[in-house]
Amino acid sequence: MTFQDIIFKLQSYWSSNGCVIVMPQDQEVGAGTFNPKTVFSAIGPNNINLAYVQPSRRPCDGRYGENPNRVYRHHQFQVILKPDPKNVQQLYLNSLNEIGIDIKKHDIRFIEDDWESPTLGAKGLGWEVWCDSMEISQFTYFQKIAGITCSPITVELTYGLERIAMYIQGINNVYDILWGYAGDKPIYYRDLNYDFEREFSAFNFDYANVDLLKREFEDFKKEVDSLVEKGLVLPAYEHCIKASHVFNILDSRNAISHTERTNMILLIRSLVMKCCDLFLKQKGLKGGDKR
């Protein structure tokens, strides 16, 4: 099964199980959870089921295309279910059958793993899912986002697509993943992503302009405040994402001390909180009180 087949199968499976398939957030995000559809669905008043592929960029994980297991930009398949269906685990396990992992023939385990995102002020309880000792998914019941207690609860399933593809295709190098076919011609992960990984690693670790990034961070911060003032939740939140990505590059450039690092994380969190509070206020709900 190719990389793209895995995506197709998951999309079709979750679509037939009540999810609407949406497009990835067209911005650099550090994890699928940052997608505004996830964040605002989780704290908002309405129930919803969503699924989407989210490319996620983690500057510190780049390895110039040289490491067989780590990449700067990897792909997550995200499923957001609110409220949590009573058979959610079974739904997840059936999805593995769909992508060719016969659950009766593999050792599938749910290993306790509680999730936390300091930048989003978010936490959840759940498991890391192991398939024959390979970590293939993260299963999380969100408890708080931006410090706000979620109610009803949203469950998030994250499939690590590279891991799953490597596992299914039985290969040891991420660049050897068979992505799909263009006509008869096999197209590999390497063909599509190797240059990207190599060049962005150089950018993130060696060449990104630190002064420019620091200025941008400050500007984005101000922009969030000004947009919140104008009542524009989504543009304000997108600027939080921009600030978060700039912070990640600064981190990989080794340009921030530990103390500064903590302060910047807290700052991004406070910006996210402002956006979320505004969102709830506009929906006629209280935010701060729920913290």
Added chain:
Amino acid sequence: MKEFFIELFSEELPFRFQDSAKKQLLDLFKTKVRGLVEYDNLESFITPMRMVLKCDLSKFTNESIVEKRGPQVIANQKAIDGFLSANGVDSIDKCEIRNINGKDYYIFKKVIERKNTTEIINEIVEYILQNFKWPKTMQWSSKIRWVRPLRNIFVMFDHSFQKVDLFDIPSENVIHSHKLLGKEFTPVSFDDYENKLEENYAILDENCRREIIIQGITKLEDVNSFSVLKNEDLITEIVGITEYPTVFISSFDDEFLTLPDEILISFLIHSLKVFPILGADKKLLNKFVGVANIVDTTNPKIGSSKLLNAKLSDAKFFFEKSIKTPILDFYNELKNINFYKDLGTVEDRLQRIAKVACAISDKFETIDKSKIERISLLAKCDLASPMVFEYPELQGIVGSYVAKNQNEDKDVVVAIKEQYLPECLDDKSPSNKYSIIYSLADKLEYLLSFFNIGIIPSGSSDPLGLKRYATFVLKIFIDNKLVADLSDVIKVSADAIDITEHIDLCTDFIFDKLQNFVNVSKKYLLALVNSSYKYAVCDIIDSAEMLNIQESNENLEKILNIYKRFSNFATDNEDCCFSSVNKSLLTQYEKSLITEFQILSENNLNGKDRIKFLLDKTNTILNVSEEFFTNVLINDNDESIRKNRIIIATVVKNILDSYLNFSYLY
């Protein structure tokens, strides 16, 4: 008696909470049904997916009869009608007449229906769910918090299913078995439940699952003549995450055997959750035993060498990178790692630990201080190494290899490795004298620094692990039979790093954790810890056990009464002694009292021998004291006699205080 059982079916319960959950289930049940119903053969079971309580119950009493006394038979009709309508009785014929104290009264026997069985069962389950304490809970789409989502509550009483209606949690007459392999079923009895579960690949009894794992491993050992490192913690973890454990054997590339054994073993156990194997020559083999939660392990992907090799090559890459870096390069990176708000960087903390270690080293064996300084410099360098960054459980171990590889002194290498010991109550303590000092300094600095900035644990939460650290300080003292005065060691540590706040509170906090080592009433521990004689920590444990036995208890009570009587007259002067007594004023009763207490004060026994000595003297103490109080009036009219006797009372009290601080035994 009728069979009763509850199954709380949930998504995977974290294994580390399972043991206490199993006990708690029993305790809550016992508390709730006390007086409501009698039970027998009570048991509980736990698997990753279910918590089960089973017992035999007597029939619930569903109704009771209450007698209502009405008016006298000679009362007027209005009173009689009032009584009838108040009790919903249509005719006076339904009442009987009874003579009470010579007068005839109408009596109505009212049958009051108590709650029915379903309601009582609902109440029991509700009580358990509401009062269960998990270290961590979550919300999901129900109206209760639990450790993980509860997906079904199955209750069976007297072979019939009892639906409960609680917190929006489903209660269906169905049992979900092994998640991947089993089918749903409906049981007719507990035996049927347990058997069908097993047929559907879920073994209820955790001891059976443990036995299957151990037997599976032993069988492999017999066939292959190797020995498997049967790590107990890993077995417990696997018992807690599998419902149908199946043992299998697999291998990895032998190039990874070049990793140091300890690193490889730790990696296999902690990161891969498999058991390492030793060959006949006691050397590690490139094989391992895994346990899958499935029946058929023939699928080559289960325990696949390919997967394992990929993970091991990551570990090897990080280890080689770490070991080649000069150890002090890592030290420089610690300067940039913040330790905690208001407590500086990791480097700041290391410097504080170094000061504490040097200061307290005088309290123990003679040591070479330059080694302590070197240990302090290198101890936590590995925290900045790529290997520990990736695999935090290897802290200390990686550092000791880096140090050894770079020709550091043997004591230094051992101390780097042993500084984090013990990691739990069953773990071993550091035993090398340098490790002991550094490990204690590490923990004492941690406790004192947090107390100093006002972070003092209250209640059951302990996010910074202060309770654990306090317990481990005691454990190091106990395991190594250290005789140094712990309160003094704490004080010296605080002085070394200029800590001024909450030192006494911190000391009490540490001593309070003695309760983790001995199951006795807390007052005995307090009486020993606060006596004016300084007991070694290990002696406190033995002595407290001795005080706790019945016979000691009775003697102690007698001595306590004497102590109370002397205390009524004693002053606070702790330096008072018999030599300040004016001997010319003494009666024979005072003389014999002094003689006996002189013996008590001169004894220089330690630990439980000291306590035994006191208790053996109970009758003597009792006799001379009784004689004294019967024949001597302390508040004599003569001022000098009165003063003399008050000195005697004070000295007697002080001598008793040098055995136990009796004020804690009141």
